[in-house]
Amino acid sequence: xxxxxxREIALVDLxxxxxxxxVVITGDVTLRxxxxxxxxxxxxxLISSVNESVPSPFELPAKEx
Amino acid sequence: MTGLRYxxxxxxxxxxPLQAQLTGVGGAPPALLSHRGLIAVxxxxxxxxxxxxxxxxxxxxxxxxxxxxxxxxxxxDALTTVTTPLPLRLAxxxxxxxxxxxxxEAREAxxxxxxxxxxxxxxxGVKVFTEPSPExxxxxxxxxxxxxxxxxxxxxxxxxxxxEEGLQAxxxxxxSLHERLRAQAEDSRLHPPQNAAxxxxxxxxxxxxxxxxxxxxxEEFVExxxxxxxxxxxxxxxxxxxxxxxxxSGLGEEDAxxxxxxxxxx
Numbered sequence: 473x474x475x476x477x478x479r480e481i482a483l484v485d486l487x488x489x490x491x492x493x494x495v496v497i498t499g500d501v502t503l504r505x506x507x508x509x510x511x512x513x514x515x516x517x518l519i520s521s522v523n524e525s526v527p528s529p530f531e532l533p534a535k536e537x
Numbered sequence: 538m539t540g541l542r543y544x545x546x547x548x549x550x551x552x553x554p555l556q557a558q559l560t561g562v563g564g565a566p567p568a569l570l571s572h573r574g575l576i577a578v579x580x581x582x583x584x585x586x587x588x589x590x591x592x593x594x595x596x597x598x599x600x601x602x603x604x605x606x607x608x609x610x611x612x613x614d615a616l617t618t619v620t621t622p623l624p625l626r627l628a629x630x631x632x633x634x635x636x637x638x639x640x641x642e643a644r645e646a647x648x649x650x651x652x653x654x655x656x657x658x659x660x661x662g663v664k665v666f667t668e669p670s671p672e673x674x675x676x677x678x679x680x681x682x683x684x685x686x687x688x689x690x691x692x693x694x695x696x697x698x699x700x701e702e703g704l705q706a707x708x709x710x711x712x713s714l715h716e717r718l719r720a721q722a723e724d725s726r727l728h729p730p731q732n733a734a735x736x737x738x739x740x741x742x743x744x745x746x747x748x749x750x751x752x753x754x755x756e757e758f759v760e761x762x763x764x765x766x767x768x769x770x771x772x773x774x775x776x777x778x779x780x781x782x783x784x785x786s787g788l789g790e791e792d793a794x795x796x797x798x799x800x801x802x803x
Contacts, residue, residue: 486610488731489624489660490627490783494783495547495625495648497640499631500632
């Protein structure tokens with residue numbers, strides 16, 4: 473569980489940089505900002521669905537606040 | 538073979554070769570593509586995965602996205618041990634080497650300027666989270682359960698107020714920390730606060746910032762962050778890095794959009 477949690481934390485930091493940072497170059501195929509926004513929305517949906525099926529104990533205190 | 542060219546970064550010619558066993562996106566080994574005074578670090582990726590439709594479909598697959606992001610980061614990490622790379626946005630893809638060269642030539646002046654600015658610098662990430670308080674301290678001898686509806690509402694109000702005050706204090710701490718760190722850095726960016734569902738982190742994220750720091754000043758910077766951890770009563774300060782200067786590649790309007798404006802809205 474700790475390993476999984478740590479992996480997810482690192483992933484979100486990574487995506488902060490790889491999807492919102494880095495040099496933007498129009499390649500032959502490039503993620504457009506609209507796509508990136510979609511990815512963020514999709515990710516939220518994906519991860520909340522993952523969390524629902526596998527509830528994370530770390531989430532519970534936050535929800536009660 | 539149908540393959541596209543995935544570009545990780547642009548750098549000046551390397552002083553040392555890439556690690557032999559390094560693999561990039563999809564397991565392919567990265568190669569160096571020289572053009573005039575610059576090199577692009579590229580690897581071949583399957584067209585089916587990285588054509589527009591393929592990419593769009595894959596982006597909805599968290600495992601694929603994670604594996605791709607990690608492979609991209611792995612190559613950038615390896616590069617940072619031998620040079621100061623200018624990292625590209627995830628999934629920047631060209632038809633072939635000649636298209637990559639054309640792009641390098643068109644953007645040469647931008648690349649050289651950015652590389653100059655970032656030379657010898659790294660990015661540090663600093664986040665501040667509130668720690669979810671276990672239970673507000675109850676005066677001793679008080680019953681655990683509310684004795685009446687009015688008592689319940691009163692407690693609820695007190696809890697809400699305590700929570701709001703806690704959040705305000707957290708934000709004030711985050712602001713003052715950001716000011717202090719900014720004074721020790723050459724540049725800074727505020728990323729939007731991370732969604733707890735996405736990060737799996739406890740508490741609310743009240744600061745999600747990136748700082749551009751000279752490599753030879755990094756030890757001091759890290760020590761400064763470590764010291765503030767002690768003052769952050771009830772808050773959690775997290776440091777990540779050193780990263781390649783993703784948040785400071787500064788060649789697009791996106792920086793303003795994602796960094797500064799998001800920070801002001803906090």
